[in-house]
Structure formats: structure tokens, C-alpha cells
Amino acid sequence: MATKHVTPMLDELETGPWPSFISGFKRLRDDHPDARINGLANGLLGQLEHSYETRKGYWKGGTVSVFGYGGGIIPRFSEVGHAFTESKEFHTVRVQPPASNFYTTDMLRQLGDSWEKHGSGLVTFHGQTGNIMFIGTDTSRIQHFFDEINEYGFDLGGAGPCVRTAMSCIGSARCEMSCYNEQAAHRHLVNNFTDDVHRPALPYKFKFKFSGCPNDCQNAIERADFAVIGTWRDDMRVDQAEFKAAMEKKGRQYIIDNVITRCPTQALSLNDDDTIAVDNRNCVRCMHCLNVLPKALGVGNDKGVTILIGGKRTLKIGDLMGTVVVPFMKLRTEEDFERIVEMAEEVVDFWAENGLEHERTGEMIERIGLVNFLEGIGIDVDPNMVSNPRQSSYIRMDGWDEAAVEWFEKKAEKAAS
């Protein structure tokens, strides 16, 4: 190892009660038996200290992948590699985690062992896109690391203009709010697009995220091009005995102030006998009352999902939330899963065909309008897709009569089926 870089600024991040990543880097530099890892950690500490001193970043991208793939690696070459030679190449390998982020300690150890052999020994569970991030190795070792973990069941994630690694909440595995099998939906969808994950050839990134209920713990509406959110159609579960028990424990005032009056559609009321009445037709499944009283109130039995398309962060036209495109669909049988996969293929194909370079689905919808997008993917308009109907009268409507007839025909068709 070259001389240890002095790191007076980083040293200040070793004080205080929260676990220190800098202390971890130093353990790799000072205590690890492999000189290669000592060197990598030393170089990294040196460059990071340099960044802290000058308030600038010094990593640049490049082109690195594994045999047969075009993406999945975040290449990092140092601009100041002459001063920090041991870490002048410090690429990240993005690896898809098991659905819902479950691991055995045995598997964590195995992944750690592989990374210790071929990389820096630094890893994050997980990055913002949802990947396991194995941080720091050089070009020559990436193929060996990938071959090793790929043999025991792990595969690279997405990077670049491609279908990205998906994310799913813990869901049915440990949550009573869950309305579908998040892991099955996650794997059916993203694994259908494996080719589009590994070989970036789309206009820009495309993200799937899966949340089991409208609490949306995976931030799907805000961040995913294709958000799958669990919901239910029938009445919510009400256990009046538990409701009364909660009232006894928390008090009447608390229940009024924190449950009844907090319903966004005023669908709750308190009966004279201290039971709760629910106007299920006007409940919008916001989850608030279930969150406050999870023992007394619960999701219904006729469960399924709502799909929203086009959520994304700032670049380029500003933040966009996803838009409801499928208000409800069942997601239980193999046929249901086939249907959602087909729908996702329609969306990705239409966008791949019509999206501009570096344009997310939400931006494309903004540019061409929701109606054109819906026609492109073969889905009918539905009032659940809008907050309110059009306000502007500037629209040519000479197709109105046909559209109205079509609406009533479809309605009749639906009623008949």
C-alpha cells in the first residue's frame, strides 16, 4: 500500500453516535488481510478527502460491462487517479436483489465473500433504484465477480436507458395491508423484460415499482414509470369489538379527532353506541383509518391493483406523478399475470416507438396527451383517470356523438359480461 493518506476532514465523521462509514473504510485499509483491499480503501479515502477539501467530485463515467450484456455496471474512472492510483478505477456493479429484499445471513456472507475476493469489500443494500451496489473494483475483475455470483443465482440490474431493477415492498410476507402478491408481480414483470434490462436500447430509463397498498411504501407513484399499487373493491373489514376496545384505550376524543374527522371523503361516522359506520361507496382507500386502527379496520376481500403510469423525478420537464391508467384489475391467477405483462409490453413498446431520446413515459404523455397514449396502448378512457374533466373550451368536438355512443355501448357490454 502507498503511504496512508491523511484525512483530517473525514476523521471528523468518525465522531458522534451514528455508525460511521469512514471508520468502515479505515477498517478495510488498516485491518484487512488483503493488500489489494487495503490499497483500494486508502485510495478511496484519499480521493474523498480531496473532494471534501475542494468541494468537487472527481469521478468520470466510461464504458464497462460483462460479456453478453451492455449495461449493469456504473463505470468510475478517477480524474485524479495519478494521486490516488490504487483506486483509480472504482466501478460499481449493480445486482438485482431478491424480490422484496429478503436474504439469509448465509447468502449475505456468500455475496460478501465473492465481493471480498474480486472487489473492495464495500457494499450497499440498496441504492435508490433498488440494486445491491457492490462499490469499487477495476475492469479486469468485474467479469470474474459477475460469473461467480451469476452461477449461484444473481444477475445484473439495469443502468442507462433500459428497464431498471424493480422494487417491491415487504407486502404479503409480513403486512396485513397487502392486497396482492408483490413478489410474483415484481418477478413476472421485470423478468419478462430481462433483455431490456441488460441491453440498454430504450429512449431512457423505465422503472417498475410495487407497493402492496395505497400507503405506497415504495414511492411508486412518485418515481415509477409503471406503478402497481394494491387496493380492494368491496367493503373494508370492520371489527366492531376491536373498534370499541380501541376507543376504550385511546378515548372518544382521540377517535373523533384522529379517525372519524380525518377521512378525506367523510365516509366515516361514529354511531351513538360507539360503533363505527363506513360509507364504503365513498371510501377512496386512502389507508389512514386502517393505519391508525390496524386491529379494528382492514382491507377488504376483493383485492387487486391500480396501475399508474408516468411518475418520475425532475429531469427534464419537472417532477411528474404517475397517472391512473388501470383503476382496478385482479391479480391472482396466471391469466391475470399474463394480462398485466401484456399491458406492460404495450406500454414499453409504444414508448420505445414514440418516446424521444432521453424522454420518460410521463414526459411523452405530457407531450402527446393522455388520450393519444391510451389509444396507443389500447385502453379506454375512464373518469378515474382524471381529477376533473377538461376546463378549457378550446377543443374540437365534432366526434362527440360517436364517442358518447361508444361509451354507452362499452358500458352495456361490461354490464352484460
Added chain:
Amino acid sequence: MALEDMRPPIETGCPDGFQYMHPMLRRNFGLWAYHEDPQPGVLLHVAKSGEKVWTVRAGTQRILDIFTLRKLCDIGDQQADGYVHFTIRSNIEYFVTDEAKVQPLIDALTEAGFIVGGTRNSVAMMSHTQGWLHCDIPGTDASGVVKAMMDELITEFKEWNMPNRVHLTTSCCQINCGGQGDIAINVQHTKPPKINHDLVANVCERPSVVARCPVAAIRPALVNGKPSLEVDEKKCICCGACFPPCPPMMINDAEHSKLAVWVGGNHSNARGKPTFQKLVAAGIPNNPPRWPEATAVVKNILNAYKADARDWERVGEWVERIGWPRFFEITNLPFTKYHVDTWKGARNSLNASTHIRF
């Protein structure tokens, strides 16, 4: 590597989570009845079968060195049943099926320096990005900001003393990979990029850089006889979007890249629809290694929220109820012309009513 050594990949994609799940979770998949919160950092889930599982959640440094990873595994083997889960905010969770094992597990985690908490109405672990450590376009660090801030907010992470949960995020550029938060600390550049005209022709695909600009402020130009780019500095919004595809558009600046604080982002549909965060403070120095000015602004907002919000109100809901003028009054943050939106749809954010609090 020689071609004969090249091994074709096995394109398995996302692995099946079931093989790594605690058998108790597998048995009761989709069959959960309710949950309780026995104490901070601990969840109790009860299945319809009557089986119970306790989850213990701990915050870590997120970037784990192999020694720390093995320590977390040792704790899982010795104190739990060898099964773990990571939350979206990179906390680790362990599962035990015997209540008597909860406290020893908490003790082992605490002993090893991890912080048990982050559930219910606490300040959750900050979701963050890579920063100077690994990103190619960062205006600041991420792990360092988070470490410095969590040091100060550790009690709020370990206890339930907030009106509702508080999600904090950081982002090291204006693309905002850190996402929406109740309180977000993001880089805000304040000067247009300085252009290294010697490099543009060799490094950048000029048409795609021109296309990337949200306000069409970039155009091709011949500078000193070389093909390059120029920026209309009056139009430029200093967003830095041109920098990733073209590093000679140097946006990061040791002095002029500042931090801004945004509040009210919320992903949940509970009570109201999901919301985006709004600007409240800017011009905060990007001051490593501990960013004290940014932490002070965050603590100021947290204190005001804690003192004034009702139970279950998220930061954004609280501000909506009391009104933005009162928010600026309580926090003593300046309200400036920069708070008035100018982007597409901006008129929808203006007050077109006489609803005014006096």
C-alpha cells in the same frame, strides 16, 4: 480476457425472494391479521393463524464494509434465526418468533453500535445518494451529510416523538435521485456552467447536450475556431442537466453550489393524495465535513413541526393546515421572490381566493 474464457450470462433476472424468507413469513404469506408497535424499532405482526413475529429494525452506515456486513450476519445468526430484510431506507430488519428474544437482539445491535429505531412516528433513516464518494456529477457528498445529520437526530430516530413519520432525503444534484421527502436537502447550483471549450468537441455529442437543456439555453457555437457550445446565461436556470452528458459544462462550483431545503413531499395516499416537496430555504453553504448550517435549518423545521402539528399530520399536511405565511413566520425563514414558482403550471400554485389567515 481471452474470448474462450468469456462465459455467457445466465439471464435469471430478479431472484425469488421466497427462498430467503423466514419460514414463519413463508407459512403466513398473505395471511396476516394485524400489527402492533410494542416499542420504538420493534414491530409485532400477528397472523390469522395466531402466530406472531417480532421485527427489530436498525439503522446502519448504509455503505457497509465487509467487517460490518459480517457483524450484522453474526447478530442475525446468534440472536435471530438467520433471516434478514432491508427496508427501502436501507435499514436492516431481523425476525424473531419468541418475544423473549427481542431484548437480547436489541442489546446485541446496540452493543455493536447499530441504532435500533426508525419505526412509526420517528425521523426515519435518510434516503440518500452517492455523492462525492462515487457519483460522476455530484455537487456535494451524501454519506457525510447523512452521518452528520443523523448524529444530531439520533434521539428522533430512536424515539416516537414526532406527530407522524418524517422522511428525510438528500440529493447531490438537481436531478434529485434522493427523491421526495417530508424534508429534503438538495444541491442548488447558483451560477451557469463554466465551459471548457477545448474539450467539448472531443467529449460531447453536441446535439444531445442542446436537447437536454430544459429551457433551450444552449446552442452550438464555434469558439476559438473549435466546435463548442455556448450558454445564454440570462435563460440558464443553473440546473446542471447539461453536465452529465457533457462534463466540460462545469456546473459544480466550490463556492456557488449551495444547498436548498424543500418540505412536504409525501408518497403515501393516506388522508390526501401524494404530494411533491416545496422550496423553503436556499443559499445554505455546502460545508463539509459536517454541514452544520444545513442541519440547523432541518432541526428548526423539525422543532416547529413537532411543536405545532397534530397527530398523524405529515410535514406537508401541517403546513397546508396552518398556511405557508405562518410556516415562514414560525420558522423565521425568509420568504423571497424565488419561492414563487415560474415553471409550467405555476399559476396553479398562486392564491386565487381571499383565503388568508390573519
